[in-house]
Amino acid sequence: MFTNNQRQEERIGKYGTPRLQYLQELVSQFQNASDEEYLLFIIPGGLTQHTETKERIVANLANFAYDPYNYVFLRQLNVLELFLDCITEPNEKLVEFGIGGVCNSCADPANAAIITQSGGIPLIIQCLSSPVQNTVNYAIGALYYLCNSSNKEEILRPEVIDVIQRYAAAEAVNVSFSNLANAFLDKHVSGNN
Numbered sequence: 136m137f138t139n140n141q142r143q144e145e146r147i148g149k150y151g152t153p154r155l156q157y158l159q160e161l162v163s164q165f166q167n168a169s170d171e172e173y174l175l176f177i178i179p180g181g182l183t184q185h186t187e188t189k190e191r192i193v194a195n196l197a198n199f200a201y202d203p204y205n206y207v208f209l210r211q212l213n214v215l216e217l218f219l220d221c222i223t224e225p226n227e228k229l230v231e232f233g234i235g236g237v238c239n240s241c242a243d244p245a246n247a248a249i250i251t252q253s254g255g256i257p258l259i260i261q262c263l264s265s266p267v268q269n270t271v272n273y274a275i276g277a278l279y280y281l282c283n284s285s286n287k288e289e290i291l292r293p294e295v296i297d298v299i300q301r302y303a304a305a306e307a308v309n310v311s312f313s314n315l316a317n318a319f320l321d322k323h324v325s326g327n328n
Contacts, residue, residue: 197236238273
């Protein structure tokens with residue numbers, strides 16, 4: 136369910152944390168889990184406490200990104216850029232949650248403009264080759280919403296269309312990939328032939 140001011144006031148009550156403040160706290164926590172700390176707390180198995188903290192925070196922010204009520208706050212706090220930064224990380228969970236946040240927020244034209252102006256399209260295209268299924272799904276969904284007359288040459292390159300066509304043909308392997316890829320092709324490629 137999407138939020139509005141009245142619903143938000145009812146949810147936080149008299150002593151609750153306002154949404155902007157809560158999101159600011161999440162962003163601050165993410166920034167404070169620095170790479171120096173990350174290197175100090177290696178846990179057997181390769182993960183760190185701070186890596187897991189960053190993953191949880193980005194996943195939480197990505198969940199807030201689906202609700203239009205939060206869009207102004209996300210832009211104000213540069214969360215869209217934080218999502219894009221996560222896509223450049225070697226940690227597949229950060230990539231997955233980062234592209235999930237991009238996908239959840241990019242249907243909004245103001246968010247889409249920030250994502251494209253911040254160099255997001257090449258990062259999203261890279262996610263099409265991820266070994267993580269959710270990452271690929273989010274990437275296809277994000278490209279679906281971002282592709283428009285101002286950036287279609289950047290998105291509708293032959294190598295990108297080829298990858299998406301392969302996902303469209305993979306219905307027996309992954310119906311989700313196939314459905315998203317076919318929707319993308321129907322909207323952005325079929326009319327261009």
